[in-house]
Amino acid sequence: MKTLSLAILLSTTVLGSAFADEFKFSSKVDSVTVFPRGAEVERVASGEMAQGTHTVLIESLPANISADSVRVEGMSDGDISIGSVDVRQVYLSRDKNPEDRLKLELQIEALNDERMRLEQVVADTDLQRHMLQNLIANAGKPNQGGAGNSLSALEVADLLDGAAERLNAYAQRTIDARANQRDIERQIQDLQNQIGQLAPNEELRSVVAINLDAKDAGQAVLKIKYAIDDAGWQAIYDAELTLGDGADPKMEIVRRANVRQSSTESWDNVALTLSTARPSTRTAAPELSPYEISQIRPMPRSASKVQALEQGVRSSYADGVEAEELAAVAPMNDMAQQVAVMETGGYQATFAIAGKVTVSNTGETKSVVMGEDSFAVDVSALAVPRLDAAAYLIAGFTLKGDASYLPGPVLLLRDGAYIGRGQMPMLAPNDTYDLSFGQDDFVTVEFVETDKKEGETGLISASRTDERRAVTTIKNLHNFPMEVTVVDRLPVANHEDIKVSMLAGSSKPTKEDVDGKRGILHWDINMEAGATAKVDFGYRVMWPKAMDISALN
Known part of the structure; x- marks a missing residue:
């Protein structure tokens, strides 16, 4: 087949007058490339074309497709060229089973008739009750003309008993x-809910109208590509750490992607590709305007109020625009799996999912496997005894290969047991990262504050002092060596008259101001199996007696 020549002029119109010689080609979604936010959909349509100028209609596309993203290309065994491509918006009926709606409406009509009949039964019963009550009330009264009532006392009693029975029957009928x-x-409410769950009678959809010039009759195969916003994917990871005897710890990471879409079309048995590109974000750096500082000149009060109001409106508008542009992508959930083949090139990585995939348009997520990685890890323990008397198992690894890890949640397993969830940061190839695998019960930590002194020094210019000392005891109960890092902090003075010093006899820290954080200290301890180690740490704070400082802890 020959490639259709392209001379595409895209335009977006509302459905107006119909084109001459319009043909409706049925189409289906063939492949989808999903980005972290948004997707590019490719539909395939085919049909026979007679000689002449024709318009092919591709219907039932999502209403919110980006019209300027629509691209059409194709193949033909004849001499056919593509002219302009129009994107229209039309209302289409989604009432696929109108007989179901009619059936429900007839049931509601019958139930309303029955409700009206019952209302009449209640009204008739009330009328009978009132008539009987009037008869009973007049039973003992003299007849017209002054004659006495001919009923005896026994007859009156029988009448009252019968009336009571009849009134009870009336009451039960009403109930x-x-x-x-x-x-x-x-x-009726249930039937109305069922009607509400049926699709609305009309729904806004897009129609792509493709103008073709066929110099020869032939078979035409068209590919229509367009972008949608109601889709995306998020990285999620399964990380399993295997310690064994500690000699050769390993970590397996399964990379998954949670894919979701909530457009008006379903992706049934499509070729699915995941891309790390972000076409919906900025394509160029923002331009920074000059920042001027000017003298504020006095002005009349009324004019000042008007200017302040106008400035507030402008500022609010600018803030709103910036917030909208920097809106975050919502996170997504887990579902089923597939396997992917990774390709890298330029500034993105793509993952082609093997086989055909179905992703419904309900907004639910489908989980697909993007790949599996195996790492040799450096196992250690980390303890912050001042805040938590526990040690946490750490697996340090270096990311190899060509693909980056995108941020996302990670499910943590240790020797086959699920221990919780963590968070994977953005990692580029050759980046190193320490992944925490929960508390290590085979490394015990005990933190004891051994000394606390407060006092004053000097005679003329008295100063106040506060001394603190604590001892951390660590035990390695593993049957293999373990490196343990103990973290603590030395107070940092933000005033020149406040002096902070480490007490004599304190264990010398391995690192100070770790990761650029002032006062954060690390003690790295290589512990043999069954060994015990202690970290003795104390500090003194001294400041003028007349100065009030923040509380020490």
């Missing part, structure tokens, strides 16, 4: 009718 009415109202 039954009201109960039936409530049941009917519930049935």
Whole structure:
């Protein structure tokens, strides 16, 4: 087949007058490339074309497709060229089973008729009750003309007994009718909910109109590509650490992607590709405007209020625009799996999922496997005894290969047991990272504050002092050596008259101001199996007596 020549002029129009010789080609989603935010969809349509100028309509596309992203290309066994491509918006009926709606509406109509009948039963019963009550009330009264009532006392008693029985029957009839009415109202509400769950009668959709010039009759195969916003994927990881006897610890990481889309089309059995590119973000750096500082000149009060109001409106508008542009991507959830093949090039990595994949348009997520990596790790323990008397198992690794790790949650397993969730940061190839695998019960930590002194020094210019000392005891209960890092902090003075010093006899820290954080100290201890180590750390704070400082802890 020959490639259709392209002379595409894209335009977006609202459905107006129909084109001459319009043909509707059925189409299906063939492949999708999903970005962290957004996706590019490719549909395939085919059909026979007669000689002449024709317009092919591709219907039922999502209403919110980006019109300027629509691209059309194709193949033909004849001489066919593509002219302009128009994107229209139309209302289409989604009532696929109108007989279901009609059936529900007829049921509601019948139930309403029955409810009206029951209402009439209640009204008739009330009328009968009132008539009977009037008869009873007049039973003992003299007849018209002054004659006495001919009923004896026994007859009156029988009449009252019969009236009571009849009134009870009337009351029960009313109760039954009201109960039936409530049941009917519930049935009607349920049927109305079912109607509400049916698709609306009309829905806004896009139609792509492709103008073709066929100099020869032939078979045409068209590929229509367009971008949508209602889709995306997020990285998620399974990390399993195997310690064994400690001689050769390993970590396996399974890279997954949670894919979701909530457009008006379903992706059924499509070729799915995941890309790390971000076409929906900025394509160029923002331009920084000059920042001027000017003298504020006095002005009349009324004019000042007007200017302040206008400036506030402008500032609010600018803040709103910036916040909208920098909106964060929502996170996504787990579902089923597939396997991917990775390709890297330029500034992105793509992962082609093997086989065909179905992703529904309900907004639920489908989980697919992007790859598996195995790492040799450096196992250690980290303890921050001042805050938590526990040691945490750390697996340090270096990312190899060509693909980066995107930020995302990581499910942590240790020797086959699930221990919780962590967070993977953005990692580039050759980056190193320490992944925490929860508390290590075979490394015990005990923190004891051994000394606390407060006092004053000097006679003329008295100063106040505060001394603190604590001892941390660590035991390695593993049957293999373990490096343990103990973290503590030395107070940092933000005033020249406040003096902070480490007490004599304190264990010398291995690192100071770790990661650029002032006062953070590390003690790295290589511990043999079954060994015990202690970290003795104390400090003194001295400041003028007349000065109030923040509380020490």
